[in-house]
Amino acid sequence: MRLPPDLQVFERGWLSANGVLFTDAPRNQGGAGPALVDTGYASHSAQTVALVEQALGPSKALERVFNTHLHSDHCGGNAALQARYPELITAIPPGEAEAAQNWDVAQLSYQRTGQACPRFSFQELLTANSTVTLGGRPWEVHAAPGHDNAAVLLFQPDQGCLIAGDALWENGFGVVFPELDGDNAFDEVESTLNLIEQLAPRSVIPGHGAVFYDLPSALKRARQRLAKFWENPSQHRHYAAKVLVKFKLLEWQQISEPALLQWAAQTPYFQNLHQHLQPGQSQTDWLLSLVDDLIRSGAAKREVVEAEPWLIDA
Numbered sequence: 001m002r003l004p005p006d007l008q009v010f011e012r013g014w015l016s017a018n019g020v021l022f023t024d025a026p027r028n029q030g031g032a033g034p035a036l037v038d039t040g041y042a043s044h045s046a047q048t049v050a051l052v053e054q055a056l057g058p059s060k061a062l063e064r065v066f067n068t069h070l071h072s073d074h075c076g077g078n079a080a081l082q083a084r085y086p087e088l089i090t091a092i093p094p095g096e097a098e099a100a101q102n103w104d105v106a107q108l109s110y111q112r113t114g115q116a117c118p119r120f121s122f123q124e125l126l127t128a129n130s131t132v133t134l135g136g137r138p139w140e141v142h143a144a145p146g147h148d149n150a151a152v153l154l155f156q157p158d159q160g161c162l163i164a165g166d167a168l169w170e171n172g173f174g175v176v177f178p179e180l181d182g183d184n185a186f187d188e189v190e191s192t193l194n195l196i197e198q199l200a201p202r203s204v205i206p207g208h209g210a211v212f213y214d215l216p217s218a219l220k221r222a223r224q225r226l227a228k229f230w231e232n233p234s235q236h237r238h239y240a241a242k243v244l245v246k247f248k249l250l251e252w253q254q255i256s257e258p259a260l261l262q263w264a265a266q267t268p269y270f271q272n273l274h275q276h277l278q279p280g281q282s283q284t285d286w287l288l289s290l291v292d293d294l295i296r297s298g299a300a301k302r303e304v305v306e307a308e309p310w311l312i313d314a
Contacts, residue, residue, distance in 0.1 A: 003203055004159045006135035009211060010051050015250040016040030017074040017207045019048065020163055021055050022134045026063065032133040033063030033089075037154065037163055038207065039077030042116045043251055048077035049084050065090045066126055068144075068165030069151035070100060070117075071174075072110055073247075074207065078120035091124035091132075095150025109177065113244060114267035115251075126152055139163075142199075146189035147174035153196075160202035167192045168204065170212040172225045175240045179233065180269055186230050193222055234277060241273045242290050249300055261287060 003009065010019035017038045025031025034056055040048045052062050062085045067075045070092060082088050092100060099107035103119050110117045126132070128143040137156055144153040144167040154163040166174030173193075178185035197219055204218065205211050212218060229236040248263060249255065255263075264270045264287050271283070278286045294300040 003205070003211060004135055004137075004156065004161055006137075007161075008055055009205055010040075010048075011210060012040055012044065012208075013250070014208055015073060015247065016044045016048070016076070017071075017166075018205060018209075019051070019077075020205055021052065023056065023060070024133070024135060026060060032136070034060055035064035035066060035134055036062060036081070037066045037134075038068055038074045038165070039065060039081060041073045041251070042076035042079075042118055045077040045080035045118075049080050052081065053084075061085050062088060064088070066132065066154070067092045068153060068163065068207065069093060069148040070096045070108055071148060071166070071177075072113065072115040072117040074165070075120065076117050079118035082120055089124060090120065090122040091126045092122045093150045093152050094125040094127055097122070097125060112268045114248065114263055114270065128152055142195060144192045144195070146178075146185055146192045147176055149178050149183075149185065149188060153192075155199050155201065157199075160200070162196065162199060162201035162204045164196065164204050164206050166207040168196055168218060168222055169206040169209050170204075170218050171209070171221055173222050174207065175243050176229070176236060177240075179236060180240055180272065186226060189226055190223075193219060193226070237273050237277055241270065241277070242293060244270055244273075245287070245290055246294060246299055249294075257288070257291075260291075 006022060008021045012018055017040060019040060020037040022035045024034055027033045036052060056062060062081060065078060065081060065088060078090060100122055105111045126141055128141055130141050131138040132141060140155045142153050142155060144151045144165060147166040151165055151167060153165055153167055176185050176189055201215060203211060203213050204215060261284055264283060274283050274286055295302055
């Protein structure tokens with residue numbers, strides 16, 4: 001089983017979402033124009049531009065960008081690509097259009113997560129129940145709430161190919177951020193998993209990790225994880241806290257403990273999680289306990305540099 005021949009997947013590390021490049025003929029030659037779905041994190045933006053340039057070659061320009069949602073690891077390369085390709089058309093889900101237009105970093109989650117995303121513009125909306133042309137074929141746009149309630153996924157029915165974003169990975173799905181805001185969003189995750197099952201893709205390009213082809217097994221694992229979160233929402237919040245810390249370690253590669261503590265003190269999601277999970281414990285002690293969890297799992301390590309502990313991504 002193979003992917004459609006007219007697309008190329010940039011499988012990135014977990015700091016940057018995967019990118020999906022379509023090498024359609026340019027619009028001035030009757031095609032839809034080369035397009036990229038999702039652009040990675042800001043600190044990898046130069047790499048994103050280089051990957052696109054290498055894949056397209058000197059005779060083609062990237063003409064379209066589509067974002068499955070506007071979390072920083074999916075759209076952090078938008079601004080760099082817009083600078084490199086001035087005629088670029090960018091399409092985003094309509095649920096985030098007003099926040100993006102006003103560049104409301106709190107509403108867009110960048111302030112709440114303590115993450116970075118350079119400001120970018122957009123020209124079109126990626127509206128659910130519509131189609132977009134990619135690789136010379138129509139791709140269906142479907143709403144995919146849960147991980148992000150404004151998210152969409154893209155599906156090509158003839159080839160049975162799904163670009164899932166963070167709605168489904170081979171081993172789970174992304175943090176359900178609306179739950180951290182107090183919304184009841186686990187049911188939205190379930191609805192999106194049911195939608196994916198109905199679409200029955202033969203190949204799935206996830207937002208993170210390798211392309212996979214065994215949909216039933218992936219859905220089983222995702223539903224098992226969802227059931228655990230539903231039964232014990234604190235488990236989901238604990239997972240979210242570790243994801244936020246790990247993400248920053250991936251971005252920084254290494255950071256002193258005092259600097260990490262300062263970041264946590266300035267990050268609303270982290271403060272909220274602390275209050276829900278361990279209000280009787282100091283935020284410093286709780287954060288360092290999460291770090292200890294990451295170290296025990298091999299996801300990070302602690303080194304002493306000039307008599308000061310530094311946390312280093314493993």
